Amino acid sequence: MSTYYAGLLADIGILTLGALSVFVILATNQLSLGNAGFMAIGSYLSSFLTVEMQWPLTGAIVVAALAASITGIVVGFPALRLKGIYLAIATLGFGEMVRSFFLVFTPMGGAGGYHGMHHVALGTIWIWTAGILLAILLLERSHVWLQMRAVHEDETAAGLVGLNTTLIKVGAFGLGAAIAAVAGALFAHHHVYIEPGNFGFERSIDFVLAVILGGSTVGIGSLAGAAVLVLLPEWLRFIADWRLAAFGALLIIVLLTRRQGLLDRPLLARLTFRSARA
Amino acid sequence: MLLQQVVNGLTLGAVYTLIALSFSLVMGILSILNLAIGELFMLGGFVGFSVIAAKFPLPVALLAGMGAGALTAVVIGKIGCEPLRNAPPIAPLLSTLGFSIILQNVVTNVWGSDPLQLPSEMFDERLTLGSLTIGVMQIAIIGITIVLVGVLAWLVQSTSAGRALRAVAENRDVARLLGVSAGRMMMYAFAISGALAGAAGVLISLHYAAITPYVGVDTGLKAVAVMVIGGTTNVWGALLAGPLIGIAEVLTVAYGGSQMRDFVVYGLMILILLLRPQGLLGGARSDLGQRV
Numbered sequence: 001m002s003t004y005y006a007g008l009l010a011d012i013g014i015l016t017l018g019a020l021s022v023f024v025i026l027a028t029n030q031l032s033l034g035n036a037g038f039m040a041i042g043s044y045l046s047s048f049l050t051v052e053m054q055w056p057l058t059g060a061i062v063v064a065a066l067a068a069s070i071t072g073i074v075v076g077f078p079a080l081r082l083k084g085i086y087l088a089i090a091t092l093g094f095g096e097m098v099r100s101f102f103l104v105f106t107p108m109g110g111a112g113g114y115h116g117m118h119h120v121a122l123g124t125i126w127i128w129t130a131g132i133l134l135a136i137l138l139l140e141r142s143h144v145w146l147q148m149r150a151v152h153e154d155e156t157a158a159g160l161v162g163l164n165t166t167l168i169k170v171g172a173f174g175l176g177a178a179i180a181a182v183a184g185a186l187f188a189h190h191h192v193y194i195e196p197g198n199f200g201f202e203r204s205i206d207f208v209l210a211v212i213l214g215g216s217t218v219g220i221g222s223l224a225g226a227a228v229l230v231l232l233p234e235w236l237r238f239i240a241d242w243r244l245a246a247f248g249a250l251l252i253i254v255l256l257t258r259r260q261g262l263l264d265r266p267l268l269a270r271l272t273f274r275s276a277r278a
Numbered sequence: 279m280l281l282q283q284v285v286n287g288l289t290l291g292a293v294y295t296l297i298a299l300s301f302s303l304v305m306g307i308l309s310i311l312n313l314a315i316g317e318l319f320m321l322g323g324f325v326g327f328s329v330i331a332a333k334f335p336l337p338v339a340l341l342a343g344m345g346a347g348a349l350t351a352v353v354i355g356k357i358g359c360e361p362l363r364n365a366p367p368i369a370p371l372l373s374t375l376g377f378s379i380i381l382q383n384v385v386t387n388v389w390g391s392d393p394l395q396l397p398s399e400m401f402d403e404r405l406t407l408g409s410l411t412i413g414v415m416q417i418a419i420i421g422i423t424i425v426l427v428g429v430l431a432w433l434v435q436s437t438s439a440g441r442a443l444r445a446v447a448e449n450r451d452v453a454r455l456l457g458v459s460a461g462r463m464m465m466y467a468f469a470i471s472g473a474l475a476g477a478a479g480v481l482i483s484l485h486y487a488a489i490t491p492y493v494g495v496d497t498g499l500k501a502v503a504v505m506v507i508g509g510t511t512n513v514w515g516a517l518l519a520g521p522l523i524g525i526a527e528v529l530t531v532a533y534g535g536s537q538m539r540d541f542v543v544y545g546l547m548i549l550i551l552l553l554r555p556q557g558l559l560g561g562a563r564s565d566l567g568q569r570v
Binding site for chain 1: 305309310311357358361362365367368369371372373375376377378379380382383384386387495499502503506535537538539540541544545547548551552555
């Protein structure tokens with residue numbers, strides 16, 4: 001496989017994880033525009049562990065995910081006070097704060113960036129991506145998921161039937177942050193160089209775009225969305241300078257005509273030759 | 279030295295005020311965060327720049343920038359937001375993002391991605407007051423901003439169209455029952471919002487005598503913070519919060535290192551969101567219906 005395709009595949013894997021991190025939080029009706037912040041935490045912490053402490057990558061990823069998860073829970077509690085677009089703005093602010101924190105954090109290179117990581121194999125990236133995707137697909141069939149859907153549909157009603165909505169919403173933030181941190185750790189060890197500019201607002205938006213394009217109601221949509229988001233600009237190379245405009249137009253068209261994204265439950269049922277129940 | 283920084287901060291703050299008002303009109307009335315406003319600001323800058331480069335005076339450039347912003351904003355509202363009125367708020371947010379991608383691409387292709395520059399002597403006259411030097415352009419920016427905010431306040435508070443706008447913001451369905459055309463009001467809000475962003479773009483590009491297609495995102499996000507800090511229900515909130523953030527930013531750069539400024543600005547925004555979600559000058563808690 002040429003390095004060109006290997007690079008694209010690695011991008012798809014990492015973006016899939018980023019998209020899943022947004023998907024989990026979105027499943028409880030909370031939109032996060034700051035997941036690049038969690039990604040940055042995972043990226044920098046795992047790089048520190050592998051480079052300075054000589055840890056193996058797997059251990060570094062697990063610790064980075066745990067640390068980001070705790071941060072996610074810390075962010076999730078104040079986020080309970082906010083709803084809808086104001087929550088999105090607050091998470092946006094969080095992401096920008098993390099980015100500017102790493103700009104001034106000179107022990108990890110500051111604005112100059114950080115390097116010294118060992119390149120990770122494409123296979124390792126996809127083992128993590130496939131594992132987490134599988135875990136999310138299993139989660140989607142679990143009882144916990146039903147509780148998350150209930151919070152998504154009507155938080156007050158979910159609380160009235162005895163669900164712990166605080167736990168569910170904050171837990172979603174913790175889980176999403178952990179997944180974003182894994183994406184960040186893999187990103188750092190794939191590109192072997194990171195700088196705060198890698199984790200700006202555009203990155204958070206990329207994650208959200210992948211979820212929305214691929215399908216925001218099913219976990220597998222994140223994979224589809226990530227593939228579209230990475231491959232489409234490549235396929236559109238023939239229109240050269242205008243491909244970003246074409247991409248923007250396509251995004252608007254998808255939103256206007258198929259708001260739930262490319263994949264949804266009825267389509268998946270048809271693709272797998274099952275009769276669409278309910 | 280301190281006073282000089284305050285003047286510089288006020289200039290930056292004036293531009294933030296205009297963009298924050300541009301955000302808050304669409305946000306307060308339609309509950310849509312229009313992410314394309316950063317690019318409308320950038321587009322206004324390029325249009326104003328071209329008009330100035332063609333040897334027209336500043337007022338013509340300002341009007342051209344405002345016109346371009348208003349027209350584009352109406353197109354965005356018509357195509358990207360009106361059909362998605364009943365969708366969850368994330369849908370119009372992302373469709374405006376689509377427009378911002380398109381706008382940035384189009385401007386890059388039309389004007390090129392290198393920074394455009396004006397001959398520096400063009401707006402370089404400076405007044406000296408003791409140890410303080412103020413550029414004529416700085417005075418123009420602050421003056422024009424005050425005039426525009428005044429006009430906006432008059433439009434929203436004292437005209438019948440403004441009353442209709444506020445009625446739609448309060449309750450869209452009841453406003454329609456009372457004979458207000460909600461669709462037309464929506465376009466009206468988008469047009470004013472675009473004009474404000476365009477004006478801000480013209481002013482800042484002439485102030486720095488340079489512009490690139492990539493100025494939109496950074497300034498736009500900063501203006502969102504200004505909108506939140508000032509409060510969306512009140513025109514005067516942005517007039518207070520804009521200079522506040524502008525001065526805070528300039529002082530952080532002067533005394534704390536330039537990298538700290540984003541941290542300070544967004545930290546302040548999150549603090550306000552948590553402690554006083556209606557913003558500094560927001561109204562009673564009954565205004566919080568849609569956010570808390």
